[in-house]
Amino acid sequence: MSYKTIVVHLDTSARAQARLHLAIEIAKRHGAFLQGVFAVFAPNPRSFVVMAGTAEYYEEHETVRHEEHGALERLFEAELSRAHVDGEWIDETGNADDELPKYARRADLLIIGQDDPADPESFVADHFPENMVMSAGRPVLVVPYAGSFAHIGRRVMVAWDGSREATRAVHDALPLLKQSEQTTVVTISAAHGNVPGARPPGADIAATLTRHGVKVTTLDLPAAKDVATGEMLLARIDDIGADLVVMGGYGHTRWQELILGGVTRTMLSSMTVPVLMSH
Known part of the structure; x- marks a missing residue:
């Protein structure tokens, strides 16, 4: 038994890169195919209509998030190439709570991050880690938002x-x-x-x-x-x-x-x- 397909959830949170590096390390160790699924919380822009200035804020936030998305995707491709790990980047625009378990059920392991109360960008959905554990149907590796974990399992x-x-x-x-x-x-x-x-x-x-x-x-x-x-x-x-x-x-x-x-x-x-x- 070995992990041959691994899914890692990626977003624009501060810990996304560390989570990616751990996922690549595990994938390399097991000769696994790594899917990086990018999924973030996206509020409905209509909910800001009644609040003065929120439309401009939303547009600025989306511009910054788009830039961070592009940088993370480039890092994903570069790090996979450097580590000689096969994989693919997936942009998921649907609800992460509903869509990420579908990827996990076709894989051997799902890697996600712990909620970080100090980082709004780590919020994907209410009780996201809990929902993944309950609904994925596969083992879920939850990575803390604090600490450094370049290698696990020793x-x-x-x-x-x-x-x-x-x-x-x-x-x-x-x-x-x-x-x-x-x-x-x-x-x-x-x-x-x-x-x-x-x-x-x-x-x-x-x-x-x-x-x-x-x-x-x-x-x-x-x-x-x-x-x-x-x-x-x-x-x-x-x-x-x-x-x-x-x-x-x-x-x-x-x-x-x-x-x-x-x-x-x-x-x-x-x-x-x-x-x-x-x-």
Whole structure:
């Protein structure tokens, strides 16, 4: 198993270039075809009609965005050529929430960015990362807006609770896990009703990964009443020295409301390293 088609979402945000460089690095490592899908939030110009001066602002903003789009496309082509990676640039003018999952479903991996509250250009749609995890049908690698990630997957933390979502994530991440120097399967005992002294909860999935040639260790943490599971996992990233977290993405939609599990919400809002999620 390997990633042979990768889709990276690109926009005019400050972190788009860093996300592109990481996507190229992963594509080169796996001999994958890389699709760069450019999709941005585009407000309806009619919504500005009643506000004085907004038409001029909108036109100026579109001019700047067009220039940044052109520069990013040229960078995309130049960097693919330099890295000897095959790929294509795609301009998507439709709603990113609806259109990007269609590209992802024809690929092996989707790479997107975390929402950056300090950068308006990172806004694509409400709850965009969450919606991609829930709707793409493929593993989604979410890259934080803070930090530098030229290479990922040397030391991996797998958040394991035995669920369907966690199982999907682990197997979707196998191409990365097999190349890792060390993978640590982390479980939290009381979070899934383990009996103290019983067989370590991560032992079976660790054995499965070992048969795939993954170098695995396990770490079982006792649950703490005053610390949420997501916070416990975040705290262990530095301890393990992980540069990637693999976990299930938990949530569902009810009418028009997106309801996320607490751990998923915590990771998407407070991640310190890239997180690969599968739903």
